[in-house]
Amino acid sequence: MSALLDIPLTVVRPAVAVALLGTGVVGGAFLDRWSRLSGLGLLGELRLVHVANSRHEVGHAAGLDPGGVRDELPAGRAPMLGEVGVGLPEGSVVVDATASDDVARWHPLWLEAGLRVVTANKAGVGGDLARYRAIDAHRAHYGDSATVGAGLPLLRSLRSLRAGGDRVHAIAGVLSGSLAWLLDAYDGSTPFSELVRQARRRGLTEPDPRQDLSGADVLRKLLILARAAGRDITTADVVVTPLAPAALATAPLAGLDAALSALDEPLRRALAAAAADGRRLRFVARLDADGGARVGLEALAPDDPLAGGGGCDNRVSVWSDRYADSPLVIQGPGAGAEVTAAALIDDILRVGGG
Ligand SMILES: NC(=O)c1ccc[n+]([C@@H]2O[C@H](COP(=O)([O-])OP(=O)(O)OC[C@H]3O[C@@H](n4cnc5c(N)ncnc54)[C@H](OP(=O)(O)O)[C@@H]3O)[C@@H](O)[C@H]2O)c1
CATH class of the missing domain: 3.30.360.10 (Dihydrodipicolinate Reductase; domain 2)
Known part of the structure; x- marks a missing residue:
């Protein structure tokens, strides 16, 4: 109890919004794992608010159902890659489960805008040196353990x-x-x-x-x-x-x-x-x-x-x-959708603090 206010003190942590790009082999395993872990109450304050592939995107600030979102996608809008970070509050996490250079080009821009990036896509830190250095300037906000060894403790070691x-x-x-x-x-x-x-x-x-x-x-x-x-x-x-x-x-x-x-x-x-x-x-x-x-x-x-x-x-x-x-x-x-999806979620918990 607070001696001054005489009311219970509770720590109110804002939800951390998460956007997923890519619903293929890795993105699909990510959604399955998210469903399972959130059912067990292990994802804390993380909230999945945006999911996209190269054809469609759906978004909902109050949260999407990870189990059903793939069925919703075909009715979604055409994706607007440049808009992904717009409207996401600072500290939100963008997850890149694509192999797209166009998506990787955005990694430093999203970081610069105060977002976190978690990726299985090697075209970010494995891309040209200028892109790597722009990303590395935000090292604490970037999760790349899924890019090599599918989450084995290689990069972190x-x-x-x-x-x-x-x-x-x-x-x-x-x-x-x-x-x-x-x-x-x-x-x-x-x-x-x-x-x-x-x-x-x-x-x-x-x-x-x-x-x-x-x-x-x-x-x-x-x-x-x-x-x-x-x-x-x-x-x-x-x-x-x-x-x-x-x-x-x-x-x-x-x-x-x-x-x-x-x-x-x-x-x-x-x-x-x-x-x-x-x-x-x-x-x-x-x-x-x-x-x-x-x-x-x-x-x-x-x-x-x-x-x-x-x-x-x-x-x-x-x-x-x-x-x-x-x-x-x-x-x-060091390969496989399940271990890669697990590495992505571990990284979200680390950089997003969920
Ligand atoms: N598979 C593995 O075991 C494994 C292991 C470690 C790392 N990785 C890496 O993980 C990444 C994904 O691999 P994957 O096997 O899941 O590939 P995949 O099955 O081909 O899926 C790629 C996904 O990215 C989407 N995509 C492409 N361009 C996009 C864009 N501009 N915006 C939004 N979504 C876009 C595709 O959309 P559509 O569905 O519309 O085509 C598809 O859903 C790759 O970088 C891969 O190297 C994979």
């Missing part, structure tokens, strides 16, 4: 090492869940192209698997990790050796299935050479101590930390002043 005065010397990682699955499953008994078809059917690759096989996704993730480690590198600083040969990279989408067999002979030869030395094939991203950076197929010794694990696991080794001889190793499921 690198940042806390640096905050504690450590200097990161080098990073090596298996950063693509789909390539990890493919290379873990490949023992030569089934052609590599057939494994790619299986992975595609199971939703483990992008709809066009060349986005995985080109190394472009891993390149973006390496940029994000390197920048979190204090090295502001760009795509021009990274040597990328794609898994897909040129004949596959240039094949029209309609003929993609047949063109996948261009992978078989190079992968068969790489596997035979690796097996002759008792090594394992992995698609690895490296930031070297001398400043070099590269992405490509490697044959690793079986006791290399990056050679272990299984399935879609991501694995990252970090060498620093503190971990100079033996690296810090972080490993776990």
Whole structure:
């Protein structure tokens, strides 16, 4: 009780408004998880007020039903990306569950306007350096743990090492869940192209698997990790050796299935050479101590930390002043809609304070 006013003192916390962009695989899992957690009373003062995909948007200041909003969307307005932040009170959270560069372009503008941004979209901090720096100026209000390792404690570990005065010397990682699955499953008994078809059917690759096989996704993730480690590198600083040969990279989408067999002979030869030395094939991203950076197929010794694990696991080794001889190793499921959605909600709770 307040001695002065003689009335109960209650802390009234305003609701934190949340806008979701993207209702695909990750956005859908996000809505399912939001429903579940809010039913358990775990989302505090968070309120979902706006949901959009590339075709429609719906909004309601009093809150939307996360379970039913996907049914409401087709009757919604055409989306106005530039309007998303308008009307959202300062401190509201915009969640980017798209892969859109147009959406990522808004991240620094929303932050500048006093909003928080939480993202699975790598085109923000993995985009050009000017965009990254504009975002990084608002680091405390930006949640990007879903961009690399689907919420594994990678970025936060690198940042806390640096905050504690450590200097990161080098990073090596298996950063693509789909390539990890493919290379873990490949023992030569089934052609590599057939494994790619299986992975595609199971939703483990992008709809066009060349986005995985080109190394472009891993390149973006390496940029994000390197920048979190204090090295502001760009795509021009990274040597990328794609898994897909040129004949596959240039094949029209309609003929993609047949063109996948261009992978078989190079992968068969790489596997035979690796097996002759008792090594394992992995698609690895490296930031070297001398400043070099590269992405490509490697044959690793079986006791290399990056050679272990299984399935879609991501694995990252970090060498620093503190971990100079033996690296810090972080490993776990680094792909999948559920873990990614969980990472987004964890980040909202951190930056939105819900
Ligand atoms: N899938 C995973 O396991 C995973 C894991 C980690 C990170 N990620 C990242 O998460 C993001 C989403 O992946 P996803 O698998 O969910 O992709 P997806 O299924 O293709 O969904 C993308 C969503 O973004 C929407 N969208 C595109 N442009 C938009 C715009 N301008 N405004 C509003 N919405 C827009 C699309 O709208 P329409 O429905 O109208 O097409 C769609 O709903 C990507 O950046 C991906 O790299 C995915």
